[in-house]
Amino acid sequence: MLKPDQLTAGEVLSPYLHARAGDFLRNLRLHAESGADSAGAEEAARGLRAAARRIGSTLHTFRPLLDASWADQLRTELSWLSGLLAQEHACTSRLVRLVDALSRLTGGAEALAVGGARAGALLERRLTLARTRAHSAALQALGSSRFHAVADAVALLASEVPLGPAAGARAGEVLGPATEAVERRLLDAVAALPMSPAVGGEQHDTSWHHVRLLLRLHRHAQEALGADAAQLYEAGRALDRHRDAADAASAAASAARTPRIAPATAYVLGVLHADQRHEVEAARVSFQRAWQRTAVTAR
Numbered sequence: 001m002l003k004p005d006q007l008t009a010g011e012v013l014s015p016y017l018h019a020r021a022g023d024f025l026r027n028l029r030l031h032a033e034s035g036a037d038s039a040g041a042e043e044a045a046r047g048l049r050a051a052a053r054r055i056g057s058t059l060h061t062f063r064p065l066l067d068a069s070w071a072d073q074l075r076t077e078l079s080w081l082s083g084l085l086a087q088e089h090a091c092t093s094r095l096v097r098l099v100d101a102l103s104r105l106t107g108g109a110e111a112l113a114v115g116g117a118r119a120g121a122l123l124e125r126r127l128t129l130a131r132t133r134a135h136s137a138a139l140q141a142l143g144s145s146r147f148h149a150v151a152d153a154v155a156l157l158a159s160e161v162p163l164g165p166a167a168g169a170r171a172g173e174v175l176g177p178a179t180e181a182v183e184r185r186l187l188d189a190v191a192a193l194p195m196s197p198a199v200g201g202e203q204h205d206t207s208w209h210h211v212r213l214l215l216r217l218h219r220h221a222q223e224a225l226g227a228d229a230a231q232l233y234e235a236g237r238a239l240d241r242h243r244d245a246a247d248a249a250s251a252a253a254s255a256a257r258t259p260r261i262a263p264a265t266a267y268v269l270g271v272l273h274a275d276q277r278h279e280v281e282a283a284r285v286s287f288q289r290a291w292q293r294t295a296v297t298a299r
Contacts, residue, residue, distance in 0.1 A: 010167035115264030249276035
């Protein structure tokens with residue numbers, strides 16, 4: 001058996017990409033077979049998104065080792081697909097988060113209870129409509145020629161990876177610099193975050209979302225090389241909570257701007273927005289603590 005340092009970069013990357021393409025195709029089959037089983041369809045869609053993200057991350061990080069035009073085109077299409085499939089799940093989880101928070105906030109407060117029921121009904125109408133539209137868009141996309149082209153490309157990837165000339169070099173010579181470049185971008189982005197989680201408020205959300213995406217790229221790069229990325233998951237989960245809370249806060253603020261709603265309803269939605277912004281700050285603190293532990297472990 002060849003040792004890792006005896007393998008070429010292509011011999012390291014190809015099995016990983018083959019496996020992720022297999023994950024994609026398996027979940028695509030499960031989605032097609034789910035029929036009226038909404039839970040099964042949701043689980044399969046989650047698997048499709050995960051496989052698409054991992055393939056896309058690998059194509060991004062190791063682009064210099066691949067056929068560049070092929071990698072760019074497939075990565076663009078997979079990003080389109082995973083983003084589209086994520087919208088329905090995002091609407092569902094946002095509604096659950098907001099309803100749970102509303103129940104917690106209005107449970108023992110008479111002033112909030114007045115507008116709580118109407119605020120909940122408004123949020124449910126808005127987010128259920130958004131979820132229905134996202135579901136329809138996903139179904140339409142999965143039946144489109146564009147999606148079938150993506151599926152065909154992934155099916156080919158399951159057996160053959162279009163490698164570039166650089167992939168013939170020894171793995172240690174070219175894979176290390178590619179993963180280090182992603183890690184450096186992540187470290188720089190984390191260092192640029194505000195020192196205090198409360199600083200900047202919503203105007204800094206984009207910076208935190210960017211760190212989340214870079215952390216995912218870094219984690220997937222580690223996975224592709226067979227490294228243990230478990231220590232990164234806690235920080236990743238904190239950033240997921242940050243994204244969810246920030247999106248929920250935006251949804252509450254948007255609902256509060258609905259024309260002609262009662263002042264009591266608008267008040268509750270304002271309190272709900274503030275509550276989710278507190279959750280954003282808590283998630284930032286959790287990330288910073290998890291990131292410090294990750295940095296210590298990595299030494």
